[in-house]
Amino acid sequence: xxxxxxxxxxxxxxxxxxxxxxxxxxxxxxxxxxxxxxxxxxxxxxxxxxxxxxxxxxxxxxxxxxxxxxxxxxxxxxxxxxxxxxxxxxxxxxxxxxxxxxxxxxxxxxxxxxxxxxxxxxxxxxxxxxxxxxxxxxxxxxxxxxxxxxxxxxxxxxxxxxxxxxxxxxxxxxxxxxxxxxxxxxxxxxxxxxxxxxxxxxxxxxxxxxxxxxxxxxxxxxxxxxxxxxxxxxxxxxxxxxxxxxxxxxxxxxxxxxxxxxxxxxxxxxxxxxxxxxxxxxxxxxxxxxxxxxxxxxxxxxxxxxxxxxxxxxxxxxxxxxxxxxxxxxxxxxxxxxxxxxxxxxxxxxxxxxxxxxxxxxxxxxxxxxxxxxxxxxxxxxxxxxxxxxxxxxxxxxxxxxxxxxxxxxxxxxxxxxxxxxxxxxxxxxxxxxxxxxxxxx
Ligand SMILES: [Zn+2]
Ligand SMILES: [Zn+2]
Numbered sequence: 001x002x003x004x005x006x007x008x009x010x011x012x013x014x015x016x017x018x019x020x021x022x023x024x025x026x027x028x029x030x031x032x033x034x035x036x037x038x039x040x041x042x043x044x045x046x047x048x049x050x051x052x053x054x055x056x057x058x059x060x061x062x063x064x065x066x067x068x069x070x071x072x073x074x075x076x077x078x079x080x081x082x083x084x085x086x087x088x089x090x091x092x093x094x095x096x097x098x099x100x101x102x103x104x105x106x107x108x109x110x111x112x113x114x115x116x117x118x119x120x121x122x123x124x125x126x127x128x129x130x131x132x133x134x135x136x137x138x139x140x141x142x143x144x145x146x147x148x149x150x151x152x153x154x155x156x157x158x159x160x161x162x163x164x165x166x167x168x169x170x171x172x173x174x175x176x177x178x179x180x181x182x183x184x185x186x187x188x189x190x191x192x193x194x195x196x197x198x199x200x201x202x203x204x205x206x207x208x209x210x211x212x213x214x215x216x217x218x219x220x221x222x223x224x225x226x227x228x229x230x231x232x233x234x235x236x237x238x239x240x241x242x243x244x245x246x247x248x249x250x251x252x253x254x255x256x257x258x259x260x261x262x263x264x265x266x267x268x269x270x271x272x273x274x275x276x277x278x279x280x281x282x283x284x285x286x287x288x289x290x291x292x293x294x295x296x297x298x299x300x301x302x303x304x305x306x307x308x309x310x311x312x313x314x315x316x317x318x319x320x321x322x323x324x325x326x327x328x329x330x331x332x333x334x335x336x337x338x339x340x341x342x343x344x345x346x347x348x349x350x351x352x353x354x355x356x357x358x359x360x361x362x363x364x365x366x367x368x369x370x371x372x373x374x375x376x377x378x379x380x381x382x383x384x385x386x387x388x389x390x391x392x393x394x395x396x397x398x399x400x401x402x403x404x405x406x407x408x409x410x411x412x413x414x415x416x417x418x419x420x421x422x423x424x425x426x427x428x429x430x431x432x433x434x435x436x437x438x439x440x441x442x
Contacts, residue, residue, distance in 0.1 A: 014375035028424035059091025059383030064310035071100025078115035084402035089418035092123035104129035106148035136161025154181035170230025189213035211239030234258035240296035259308035285330035315404030343416025382425035
């Protein structure tokens with residue numbers, strides 16, 4: 001079937017578009033994007049006139065998500081994870097290998113892909129483990145995992161255990177032109193820390209994790225990427241010192257890219273003490289840091305040093321989080337809050353343009369992972385995120401599609417929402433509150 005979208009602003013940086021365009025979707029593809037396309041092009045199918053304030057963008061891609069299946073289905077499954085993704089405006093997610101069993105073999109990769117196919121909502125790109133069992137000893141079978149569909153490699157949850165293993169991984173993945181995603185953390189400096197090392201953690205009696213614990217591992221891997229010609233992608237960057245290392249690497253031409261999670265450019269460790277002291281929904285790894293770090297993440301997003309906004313969606317059950325701060329697991333859910341947070345704190349105040357946000361959340365993740373998407377080019381798959389710039393949303397954890405509700409943003413109000421999500425031309429999410437009427441599900 002065909003569907004012609006009229007009246008919307010189209011933001012598609014790859015094709016240099018930001019303005020009023022019509023978009024014709026034919027089946028699972030983008031057929032035409034141009035000004036004032038005639039309704040007759042829809043061949044009697046649906047013509048959708050979008051209300052003012054709605055924006056058509058290439059589908060957003062979250063390249064850092066924990067779907068928890070196999071092994072921890074009480075926190076999330078592939079099915080609930082992708083339901084959360086499309087409600088949050090993401091047409092695709094890349095999922096981390098720290099499941100149980102670990103995604104270190106083709107069997108697990110195929111299981112994840114099969115579950116994703118059954119759910120049939122967002123696209124799912126598995127990320128393979130660097131080491132067998134993520135134990136940091138033997139390299140996993142990178143070729144087999146890639147063949148099965150893994151788009152990148154990481155031991156996320158932990159850093160790659162040794163410089164030698166990181167070197168071998170970068171050498172090997174460089175042959176395939178795929179990135180190594182690094183969870184940067186020096187284990188000896190992190191020790192049993194559970195919050196950012198500084199006055200706030202000290203006042204609350206919490207053991208600290210210094211920012212340089214992150215920067216040291218990032219620096220190691222940037223040097224190794226430079227030596228090997230491999231591509232290292234720094235996950236969930238949080239410390240200003242890490243950003244400095246990334247900038248220096250980029251200036252030398254090293255293949256280094258990086259991502260920042262919404263909580264690291266909006267929140268600081270002051271939240272550990274108030275309004276809810278020791279709220280375990282403020283505990284994540286890397287931890288919320290101090291103002292200097294938060295402001296550096298914003299600066300990097302503004303000046304182009306940061307390549308990607310990714311959520312590090314990390315669902316945990318209520319009873320797991322409802323314990324003493326130092327015993328609670330690290331992590332928060334993020335898929336359904338990332339777009340409202342980003343529109344509200346980055347785009348509306350004018351820190352970045354909407355076009356730059358599309359680069360951070362669609363163009364660059366597609367490019368880094370070498371996956372489909374990132375543009376509304378004619379002939380491309382019709383993966384589309386429709387934003388509603390003006391609608392305000394108040395985050396209500398009870399209404400999250402994710403199986404887990406661990407968010408520090410409960411009750412927060414943001415200006416900017418997701419109106420609809422289309423994957424391969426099919427409407428997989430639509431919020432009637434945005435006034436989008438999308439007829440029969442194609
Ligand atoms: Zn991590
Ligand atoms: Zn993670």
